Amino acid sequence: MKLFKLWLIAKLCLLLVMPFPAWSQALPNPQPAQVNRAISGVLQDSMQARGFAANDPRFGNTLARAAPRLSVVAGGAVLVTVGAIAAPAWASTALAIGFTAAIGYAVTLGLDALVKWLFRDSTIDEYSNALSPANVPGTLVGDEVWCTNQGGGGCATSAEAMATQAAANLGLSAVSGSYDASRGTYTLKTNTGLSIFVSRAIGAVSCPGGHYYKGSQCLALTFPGESVRTGLSPNEAIKGLPESDLKKQLNPALIAALANRAWEQAAQQPGYDGLPYPQSNPITVTEAARWAQANPQYWPTVRDFVSPNPATPTNPNPWALPSSPTAPELTPTPQPNEGTTNPAIDQPQANLGADPAIGAPTLEQIPTAQQIADPILQLAPDLRHFEAQGHTGICPKPTIELYGTHVLDAHCKLIEDNKQVLQLAMAFAWAAMALFIVLSA
Known part of the structure; x- marks a missing residue:
């Protein structure tokens, strides 16, 4: 036994001093271009679902006009720094494009993720292990209100009441309704199959971050096991995301909101020649989730959404939307009429001056009604004086000889x-x- 102990100790010492090869594991490579693919794909599917054909010139123009708007917004977005790269990320661009208005509730970045973000005007509130919004007595900011853009739009303190009213405005009746607590939405199915979507929104009363409104006052969030960090910059909020969340697929609610805001803001620009933004029928989370399910290999992760998206020599416009989101090579949508030439460029218009001494144009004399009718009235002149000759006949009266003459x-x-x-x-x-x-x- 003593010899065995000595042998075991010697072996352990030998293992400690012997070198072992080790390899470092590279971090996953973020692909922010996947967000471009998803926005373009969801936009195109949504336009077709609203009755617009892909060969409509305004179809491609919508993508071409939305992309520059995203570039402009990204130019004013907060830079996100990861290592030696500092550039706007889709997360900071989403903050700059107005997610406060698009998503008025705390939303998880990834599907089944732990961390929820509430987008403010310039900062982010982070909620970890928080209760679902449906269980919070009051909203994180303001009164608990539910809003929809369908059926004339509006807000109410009850999701069912708001959805039922929107359906009634469309002449429909309710069949069944269901909540999605993780997204803060309520869906009402109607008798025609159309669904009414209602989302939790911020009410009229504003409370400080980390508080909710109830009973005419702002109360601090003190739910058991909940961690709240308020007023975070995008960098601070991104650094607080666990690795497990970064690997998850991006929440379709974020892509739907990005597509809506890009289309809406592009349609407000002067000279816009794309499809009109459907204010009463915006892109829904369901539509985005449908595209994600059909194209899982092109759907972004949370890491793609929060990583810097710099311009590079091979990708000078990282915010461009591809015309074919599922193509192997990501190429941006070209500008309308790009590459065409003006045939009159070598023939400049002559300036004839204020008085070119060109007489007024002459018109042929207008024919009279008689002149118009004469070709018809003068047809077959030889028959104009034809008269049928009179004829008189005598009724024949035959006679027969039968027992006399009859x-x-x-x-x-x-x-x-x-x-x-x-x-x-x-x-x-x-x-x-x-x-x-x-x-x-």
Whole structure:
């Protein structure tokens, strides 16, 4: 036993001093371009779902006008720093494009993630292990109100009441409704299959970060096991995300909100020539989730959403939307009429001055009504004076010799007595025959 202990100790010492090869594990490579793909794909699917054909010139123009708007917003977004790279991320761009108005409740960045973000005007509130919004007595900011853009839009303190009213405004009746607590939404199915979507929104009363409104006062969030950090910069909020959340697929609510804001803001620019933004029927989370399910390999992760998205020589416009989001090579949508030439560029317009001494144009003399009708009235002049010759006939009266001479004249008397009726009948018969001849020609 003593020898075994000595052997075991010697072996452990030997293992401690022996070198072992080790390899460092590279961090996952973020792909912010996946967000571009998702926004473009959801936009295109949503436009087609609203009855617009892909060959409509305004279809491509919508993508082409939304991309520059995203670039402008990204130019004013807060820089996110990861290592030696400092550039706006889709997360900071979302903050700059107005997620405060698009998403008025704390939303998880990834599906089934732990951390929720509430987008403010310039900062982010972070809620870890928080209760779902449906269980919070009051909203994180302001009164608990539920709003929709469908059926004329509006807000109410009850999700069911707001959805039912929107359905009634559309002439529909409610069938069934369900909550999605993780997204703070309520969906009402109607008798025609159309769904009414209602979202939790910020009410009229504003409370400080980390508080909620109840009973005419702002109360601090003190739920058991909840961690709240308020007023965070994008950098601070991103650094607080656990690795487990970064690996998860991005919440479709964020892509739907980005697509809505990009389309809405592009449509407000002067000279916009794309499709009108459907204010009463915005892009929904369901539509974004449908595209994610159909194209899982092109759907972004949380890491793609929060990583810097710098301009590079190979990708000078990192915010451009691709015309084909599922193509292997990501190419941005070209500007409308790009590459065309003006055939009159070498033929400049001549300036004829204030008085070029060019007379007024002359018009042909307008023909009179008689001149217009003469070609018809003068047809077949030889027949204009045709007259049918009069003819008189005698009713034949045959005679037979049978036990004397008999004259058969009873038919003459019958015809003469009904002369007017026979004339009318024959006139009608000849008119009918003439009509059939004309129609068969």
